[in-house]
Amino acid sequence: MLRLHPYEYHRPETVDEAIALLVEHSGDVMPIAGGTDLVPNMKHKLFTPGHLVSLRGIAEMQDIAEDDDGFTIGATASLDRVARDARALRALPSLARACSLVSGPQLRRMGTIGGNVCLDTRCTYYNQTLFWRKALGYCLKKDGTACHVVKGGTRCVAAHSADTATALLPLEAELRIVGPDGERTTPITAFFTSDGVWNRRMEPGELLVSIRVPRPASNTRHSFQKLRARDSIDFPMLNLAVRVDFSEDHLVADLQMVASAMGSYPRRLGKMGVVAAGRWLTAELIDQLAQEAFRQCHPLDNMPIDAEWRRAMVPVLVRRALSEITD
Ligand SMILES: Cc1cc2nc3c(=O)[nH]c(=O)nc-3n(C[C@H](O)[C@H](O)[C@H](O)COP(=O)(O)OP(=O)(O)OC[C@H]3O[C@@H](n4cnc5c(N)ncnc54)[C@H](O)[C@@H]3O)c2cc1C
Ligand code: SF4
CATH class of the missing domain: 3.30.465.10 (Uridine Diphospho-n-acetylenolpyruvylglucosamine Reductase; domain 3)
Incomplete structure (x- = not known):
């Protein structure tokens, strides 16, 4: 059984009180909201704060x-x-x-x-029990010196x-x-x-x-797509958020695409607006954008799902997002 370490729980009623508690216990304190990520992480001994400041009473x-x-x-x-x-x-x-x-x-x-x-960012070699991580010799993100995703890497890419x-x-x-x-x-x-x-x-x-x-302008459309193993519960294996601004005559005025669950931050893909501006959002343009996204996206082996397969799914998510927008 994974047990929690002993800690003191504080329940302030204002933001000022919460900040004062964070300052008072600096270095040994974390805020907790729903606890749905922090509590499992504490059970895995990824964080062991002596004080938790709950935000739920504010x-x-x-x-x-x-x-x-x-x-x-x-x-x-x-x-x-x-x-x-x-x-x-x-x-x-x-x-x-x-x-x-x-x-x-x-x-x-x-x-x-x-x-x-x-x-917190996630990785196959990090979201594990203390026993598991210790057996591997830990990693750069917590208690170790090496990255197991990028061999010889000096930066965590969870x-x-x-x-x-x-x-x-x-x-x-x-x-x-x-x-x-x-x-x-x-x-x-x-x-x-x-x-x-x-x-x-x-x-x-x-x-x-x-x-x-x-408030989004009336000529703007958004779509959010997620790839995961089980629709009932899982974290993303890929995320894609798309925004298309249309001109009055329904041509694309601008197009933004943000992809995530690959490296450590959600990344805005380049050139999408340049490729799409002034054109109809046709099947041909959607195909071109899907290929451009594939070229720019390189998922890493930081989760237990084949990175090449995740990459192959990038154009699929792009087509789903843009088809939803044209519907
Ligand atoms: C089985 C399982 C499946 C999950 N699937 C997904 C998923 O598909 N997608 C996904 O995005 N997440 C997923 N999660 C993670 C989690 O449930 C969500 O991300 C949730 O929104 C976290 O919110 P929380 O309030 O519970 O955060 P907490 O666990 O309370 O906090 C998370 C972190 O944020 C900090 N924090 C919280 N609130 C604040 C604040 N206001 N200011 C500063 N710091 C703050 C905490 O200190 C902690 O470091 C999953 C978790 C589990 C256990
Ligand atoms: S990306 Fe590397 S350093 Fe970061 S959590 Fe994974 S194994 Fe550890």
Whole structure:
């Protein structure tokens, strides 16, 4: 049986109280929202904080609010709530879909959108018990010096595996982050780094408080696609989020594609807008974009699914996304 280590549990009621606790126990503390990722990781001894600061009692982090310009989604809104929110379903269907495809129903009720954006990266050689990792001699991300995915590699390339973050990139979401030095807003496009050990531009004492999603223009369409082994529960083997802006005469004005679950951050694919701009979204163009995405995507052996097969599925996801948009 995998047991949890002893820790002290704090339940603040305001963001300020939470930050004060994070500062007071600095170096030995982590925030916990739904706990659906952190608790299994603690059982695997990937994190062993002496203090947990629960975010669930903080009222201002729970709301989903709509105004003329868009939505403000509290970081502790559950994935299930966002997935079922009628306003989100109407205006942000790709985000609602991403939320609805995370893990399974029980975990979506506990798991939060903020916890998803802040999700730790994942790898075959990391998301294992202490016994398993010790037998292998650990790895760069935790307690070791070598990477088992890229032999001789000096940088961790564990997979960014958060579905909602991928969907939030083409939506141009902004993250409201609060910490001991005050508050800042950062575009989600600038939030992730390529370092799989800690792939977020967020200091340990900081909290993601809410996510601002601008209302998409009426001539814009979004799609979110996910590849996984079992639709009932699994993490992504590939993620794809696509946004197409149409001109008044229904030609493509711009096209963005974000792919993830390959390396340590969701990556915007290059050239897609240049290839598509000024053209009809025909089967021929969709084929061309699918091939371009295949050329640019190189999944790694960081999960127990054949990387070549995952790569071969990239054009399939592109076709699915763009067909959904043209429907
Ligand atoms: C069997 C299984 C299947 C899963 N499948 C998927 C899947 O398909 N797709 C997917 O994306 N995820 C999946 N998950 C992971 C997880 O359930 C979700 O990512 C969930 O959204 C995490 O949210 P949480 O509130 O439970 O986060 P927690 O577990 O509470 O926290 C996750 C991390 O984020 C930090 N954190 C949480 N909230 C904040 C905040 N507001 N500010 C700063 N840091 C914060 C925590 O310290 C921790 O490091 C799966 C998990 C399991 C166990
Ligand atoms: S990518 Fe390499 S360093 Fe990172 S978790 Fe996997 S094996 Fe460890």
